[in-house]
Amino acid sequence: MSVNPVIFDHPLIQHKLSFVRDKTTGTKEFRELISEIAALMCFEATRDLPLVESQVETPMGPCKTRVLCGRKLAVVPILRAGLGMVEGILSMIPLAKVGHIGLYRDHDTHLPVEYYSKLPADINERDVFVLDPMLATGGSAVDAITMIKQKGASSIHFMCIIAAPEGLEALSQAHPDVRVYCAALDECLNENKYIVPGLGDAGDRIFGTR
Numbered sequence: 001m002s003v004n005p006v007i008f009d010h011p012l013i014q015h016k017l018s019f020v021r022d023k024t025t026g027t028k029e030f031r032e033l034i035s036e037i038a039a040l041m042c043f044e045a046t047r048d049l050p051l052v053e054s055q056v057e058t059p060m061g062p063c064k065t066r067v068l069c070g071r072k073l074a075v076v077p078i079l080r081a082g083l084g085m086v087e088g089i090l091s092m093i094p095l096a097k098v099g100h101i102g103l104y105r106d107h108d109t110h111l112p113v114e115y116y117s118k119l120p121a122d123i124n125e126r127d128v129f130v131l132d133p134m135l136a137t138g139g140s141a142v143d144a145i146t147m148i149k150q151k152g153a154s155s156i157h158f159m160c161i162i163a164a165p166e167g168l169e170a171l172s173q174a175h176p177d178v179r180v181y182c183a184a185l186d187e188c189l190n191e192n193k194y195i196v197p198g199l200g201d202a203g204d205r206i207f208g209t210r
């Protein structure tokens with residue numbers, strides 16, 4: 001399923017993505033844009049959530065309405081850069097619980113190294129949205145989703161902003177059940193396993209650490 005990601009080509013998302021990619025965009029604006037794109041992606045990614053008939057009283061009388069039903073939601077950002085997407089998602093789904101998984105890519109091997117994990121106790125009962133702006137080799141996403149599955153979760157979505165073909169392939173091999181949402185599918189990885197053209201180092205640009 002993941003080899004064919006859902007690519008959000010909505011004009012607002014693509015417009016904001018253009019500024020996110022721009023190397024002259026500063027930390028404050030970059031952080032705001034990542035959050036805004038995440039909110040817009042969330043709006044699209046949740047369009048299939050089930051609804052149930054309800055009823056309220058308007059000032060004019062009874063009104064049939066529809067409200068969300070079904071499983072509760074959790075969002076799990078992959079630290080650090082995934083944190084930049086959390087606020088945007090919570091602006092749309094304020095009752096979602098938030099877990100955290102800490103992974104960094106080793107500079108030499110480019111393989112993910114785990115340093116933190118804290119997930120909601122009832123994650124097995126929730127629809128889970130894993131957040132990370134970048135899907136490069138796919139190593140971080142694959143390991144994070146494996147960790148979440150080990151806690152019993154079975155309904156998992158992966159939301160990124162830019163994906164590389166290599167990462168999509170790795171993710172679909174390891175977790176074919178996970179649906180992937182992105183704003184762009186880029187060309188390739190460079191020799192340092194950065195996405196080209198990409199946006200550079202997402203964590204450094206969000207937190208101003210370079």
Ligand code: PRP
Nearest residue numbers: 080081104105135136137138139140203
């Ligand atoms: C970045 C990014 C992803 C990972 C993607 O994190 O936010 O987590 O790299 O690369 P992959 O698909 O090849 O695993 P990084 O390791 O730079 O850590 P940081 O967010 O703490 O800067």
Ligand code: URA
Nearest residue numbers: 136194195200201202
């Ligand atoms: N991590 C990033 O932040 N950017 C990339 O292009 C690849 C991995």
